[in-house]
Amino acid sequence: MRGIWTTDHVRQAEDRLLAVTPEGALMRRAAHGVAVHAARMLAEHAGSVSGRRVVLLVGAGNNGGDALWAGAFLRKRGVGVAAVLLKPEKAHPQGLAALCRAGGRVVPLADGPQWIENADLVVDGIVGISAKGPLRPDAAELVERVTAPVLAVDLPSGVEPDTGAVDGAAVAATATVTFGALKPVHVLNPERCGEVVFVDIGLGDELGEPDLRRLDAADVAAAWPMPGPSDNKYSQGVTGVAAGSAAYPGAAVLAAAAAVRATSGMVRYAGHAADVVRWHWPEVVATGSIFDAGRVQAWVVGPGIGTGSAGRDVLVHALGQGVPVCADADAITIIAERPEVLDARDPDTPLLLTPHDGEFERLTGKAPGPDRVAAVREAARRFDAVVLLKGHSTLVADPAGRVLVNKARGSWLATAGSGDVLSGLTGALLASGLEPWLAAGVAADIHARAGELAARGVPASASGVLAAIPDAVRQARSLAP
Numbered sequence: 001m002r003g004i005w006t007t008d009h010v011r012q013a014e015d016r017l018l019a020v021t022p023e024g025a026l027m028r029r030a031a032h033g034v035a036v037h038a039a040r041m042l043a044e045h046a047g048s049v050s051g052r053r054v055v056l057l058v059g060a061g062n063n064g065g066d067a068l069w070a071g072a073f074l075r076k077r078g079v080g081v082a083a084v085l086l087k088p089e090k091a092h093p094q095g096l097a098a099l100c101r102a103g104g105r106v107v108p109l110a111d112g113p114q115w116i117e118n119a120d121l122v123v124d125g126i127v128g129i130s131a132k133g134p135l136r137p138d139a140a141e142l143v144e145r146v147t148a149p150v151l152a153v154d155l156p157s158g159v160e161p162d163t164g165a166v167d168g169a170a171v172a173a174t175a176t177v178t179f180g181a182l183k184p185v186h187v188l189n190p191e192r193c194g195e196v197v198f199v200d201i202g203l204g205d206e207l208g209e210p211d212l213r214r215l216d217a218a219d220v221a222a223a224w225p226m227p228g229p230s231d232n233k234y235s236q237g238v239t240g241v242a243a244g245s246a247a248y249p250g251a252a253v254l255a256a257a258a259a260v261r262a263t264s265g266m267v268r269y270a271g272h273a274a275d276v277v278r279w280h281w282p283e284v285v286a287t288g289s290i291f292d293a294g295r296v297q298a299w300v301v302g303p304g305i306g307t308g309s310a311g312r313d314v315l316v317h318a319l320g321q322g323v324p325v326c327a328d329a330d331a332i333t334i335i336a337e338r339p340e341v342l343d344a345r346d347p348d349t350p351l352l353l354t355p356h357d358g359e360f361e362r363l364t365g366k367a368p369g370p371d372r373v374a375a376v377r378e379a380a381r382r383f384d385a386v387v388l389l390k391g392h393s394t395l396v397a398d399p400a401g402r403v404l405v406n407k408a409r410g411s412w413l414a415t416a417g418s419g420d421v422l423s424g425l426t427g428a429l430l431a432s433g434l435e436p437w438l439a440a441g442v443a444a445d446i447h448a449r450a451g452e453l454a455a456r457g458v459p460a461s462a463s464g465v466l467a468a469i470p471d472a473v474r475q476a477r478s479l480a481p
């Protein structure tokens with residue numbers, strides 16, 4: 001699992017490390033990483049390193065200092081380097097001196113746009129982890145002029161470091177070189193960061209517990225349920241799916257099929273689409289009603305069940321069975337409209353809610369807003385449930401405050417029925433006995449991989465995503481060391 005730390009925690013860790021490190025050493029290490037990657041980008045985008053032109057956008061703090069030192073290193077490789085200083089009186093003195101010693105030039109702010117237009121590469125050292133609010137007008141104006149590839153130092157300026165939110169002009173980096181720790185922006189707004197390159201500056205021991213976590217392929221592979229020699233169809237966990245209706249059987253078919261694809265255990269379906277489900281997936285044990293469905297180890301309830309009294313009865317029944325429940329779609333609306341249905345829940349029964357933004361707003365009375373991590377954490381605490389907030393980056397929070405981030409792999413999953421596939425996957429993992437927080441995170445990972453595999457650059461349907469689940473699992477397993 002990769003850890004991700006908020007800027008407050010990174011700053012505290014840096015302070016502790018700085019106290020025991022020779023002055024300037026950390027910055028030079030960071031800047032060296034920037035220069036190495038800048039040279040790589042020049043070679044790739046401009047065809048050579050020596051003789052190329054790099055423009056540094058330099059803000060008032062250490063982020064600008066990193067850029068200035070990187071410029072000094074690039075000079076030594078024959079690169080022409082010009083620095084545009086946003087606040088000349090506050091530019092990092094040692095960095096500036098190093099750049100000037102190496103033959104770099106400082107250009108007036110007014111000439112910045114012209115230099116930027118002729119650059120082969122722009123290095124963004126405007127702000128790093130101490131950024132506050134939207135970019136100031138002079139910085140915003142420079143950023144808007146950039147057409148060359150951009151290498152962001154630590155993070156793309158103008159993107160809020162802890163939430164990934166953008167308000168106004170912001171750098172869209174081709175690559176971001178970050179130091180010491182991944183910060184929330186890198187996983188919450190990956191589009192603005194481009195390729196994220198990590199440079200170790202020895203912060204590891206100082207960081208403590210991460211604020212967010214991301215699953216690696218190895219975590220997904222390790223968590224994925226694999227039958228052992230003594231397993232049978234029951235021992236691997238039976239998934240129950242209560243979804244769809246006679247008029248709208250699609251949700252039922254997709255959710256049940258995703259559970260079939262995700263596990264070699266058994267899948268039961270209960271609802272008015274039993275005939276259609278059975279016809280498409282004969283391996284599903286289908287019945288017309290949840291009340292005679294038999295034992296399961298987890299229920300998926302909601303997609304397409306309607307929000308009336310019949311749907312409510314189904315949800316209340318599932319909540320009273322003493323097994324984990326993944327409540328999605330209509331089940332979320334039912335809970336939002338009548339929170340008392342949760343009284344049926346056995347207090348020890350794990351509940352997993354999987355809202356998209358609209359359902360989240362219905363459920364909590366408030367849209368997730370720019371700080372999605374804070375919003376999902378609060379909802380998890382309030383409902384004493386694991387909450388998976390769908391979005392470009394999917395977030396999974398548990399009541400204890402742990403948050404998993406699943407970085408998007410393109411936008412292909414924004415397609416009808418895609419959520420039904422995710423809830424079926426999640427249900428199968430819950431039934432296998434995975435703890436709900438991890439089950440949701442692993443399901444989101446495989447769902448995103450399947451979406452990417454199904455799409456391969458063209459639109460994908462939910463059925464395509466469903467069909468790609470086995471390959472997604474194979475991919476995660478093959479990437480694990």
Ligand SMILES: NC(=O)C1=CN([C@@H]2O[C@H](COP(=O)(O)OP(=O)(O)OC[C@H]3O[C@@H](n4cnc5c(N)ncnc54)[C@H](OP(=O)(O)O)[C@@H]3O)[C@@H](O)[C@H]2O)[C@@H](O)CC1
Binds near residue numbers: 128
């Ligand atoms: N500490 C370490 O060991 C290491 C740190 N390292 C590096 O230091 C970086 C953090 O540096 P930092 O703390 O000096 O602040 P930083 O992010 O450069 O901001 C500086 C100033 O910008 C301004 N400003 C704020 N908001 C703004 C806005 N919206 N639009 C425009 N301007 C804005 C504001 O100044 P003001 O203009 O208010 O005087 C603020 O004080 C970190 O990201 C990493 O790159 C590495 O070298 C590794 C070792």
Ligand SMILES: [K+]
Binds near residue numbers: 124125128152154155
């Ligand atoms: K930056």
